[in-house]
Amino acid sequence: MPEITRRRTGELLRKLFEILLGHPEGLQAGVALETLAGAVTLSDYESGTYESSGTRRFDKIVRFATVDCVKAGWLLKHKGTWSITEAGAEAHKALRDPEAFYREAVRLYNAWRATRPEKNGDSPSNAAESAAEPNGSAAITYEEAEEQAWNEIERYLRGMNPYDFQQLVADLLKAMSYHVAWISPPGKDGGVDIIAYTDPLGTKPPRIKVQVKRIGQKVDIDGLKSFLAIVNDHDVGLYVSTGGFTRDAEEFARSQERRQITLIDLERLVDLWIQHFGRLDDLARRRPPLSPIYFLTPES
Numbered sequence: 001m002p003e004i005t006r007r008r009t010g011e012l013l014r015k016l017f018e019i020l021l022g023h024p025e026g027l028q029a030g031v032a033l034e035t036l037a038g039a040v041t042l043s044d045y046e047s048g049t050y051e052s053s054g055t056r057r058f059d060k061i062v063r064f065a066t067v068d069c070v071k072a073g074w075l076l077k078h079k080g081t082w083s084i085t086e087a088g089a090e091a092h093k094a095l096r097d098p099e100a101f102y103r104e105a106v107r108l109y110n111a112w113r114a115t116r117p118e119k120n121g122d123s124p125s126n127a128a129e130s131a132a133e134p135n136g137s138a139a140i141t142y143e144e145a146e147e148q149a150w151n152e153i154e155r156y157l158r159g160m161n162p163y164d165f166q167q168l169v170a171d172l173l174k175a176m177s178y179h180v181a182w183i184s185p186p187g188k189d190g191g192v193d194i195i196a197y198t199d200p201l202g203t204k205p206p207r208i209k210v211q212v213k214r215i216g217q218k219v220d221i222d223g224l225k226s227f228l229a230i231v232n233d234h235d236v237g238l239y240v241s242t243g244g245f246t247r248d249a250e251e252f253a254r255s256q257e258r259r260q261i262t263l264i265d266l267e268r269l270v271d272l273w274i275q276h277f278g279r280l281d282d283l284a285r286r287r288p289p290l291s292p293i294y295f296l297t298p299e300s
Contacts, residue, residue: 194208
């Protein structure tokens with residue numbers, strides 16, 4: 001097997017960190033890897049594929065090298081999105097030599113590993129060897145499956161008809177034991193898409209006013225203020241946005257003392273859907289047709 005040196009691995013990791021540092025909120029793993037591949041010159045070996053899986057070696061090598069960075073506390077992976085931590089940014093700035101950068105990540109990984117229950121055998125010495133390890137391959141397969149699942153769910157929800165998506169939110173509220181009194185029909189809605197209550201007759205406060213946005217961009221503070229203007233003192237505002245919210249909008253929502261408002265982005269929406277899935281009716285369960293698949297969770 002051609003050797004992938006620590007220096008080469010460090011070069012790839014430092015370039016990956018440089019790319020991710022330009023995206024403070026993170027990048028999808030697939031996008032990060034393709035951006036990295038376009039920013040460096042791949043060797044013939046790196047651009048080749050593993051015969052058993054057809055996967056490009058470069059992708060596997062980088063994925064395995066990032067494991068050290070995760071355990072070092074330099075890199076976060078969450079539902080297919082990679083982002084650099086403050087410690088990772090500091091390490092990238094301080095350790096400019098690629099080999100020293102990777103060696104420190106490996107040292108921190110080994111320090112983490114020493115705290116884990118004893119395992120048979122030593123860990124591979126570099127990313128190329130790791131990529132060939134059965135246990136390591138299983139861990140990366142798990143990671144890739146999680147990324148693919150989340151990307152497909154995200155793509156499906158973003159592509160839904162707006163009124164079907166609105167109904168999905170109403171179905172979720174019902175599963176959470178709220179009583180949906182009104183869902184906006186097609187046309188102008190005055191800024192409110194759903195009205196719900198905590199009791200069947202709507203006699204007990206609060207009244208829940210919901211705005212649903214199936215959009216790609218983040219809702220900013222002005223958009224949030226427009227919605228808050230129609231949320232009265234005894235109401236609760238619920239803003240659901242597939243595009244998420246800007247940091248200023250999130251801080252503005254948290255600062256409210258007189259009027260209550262809760263923000264739900266796509267990730268939180270999916271988490272709530274899964275959490276309350278057992279209480280959804282059969283029709284609601286088919287809106288995003290999800291099925292659980294169980295994996296043996298890799299060591300973490």
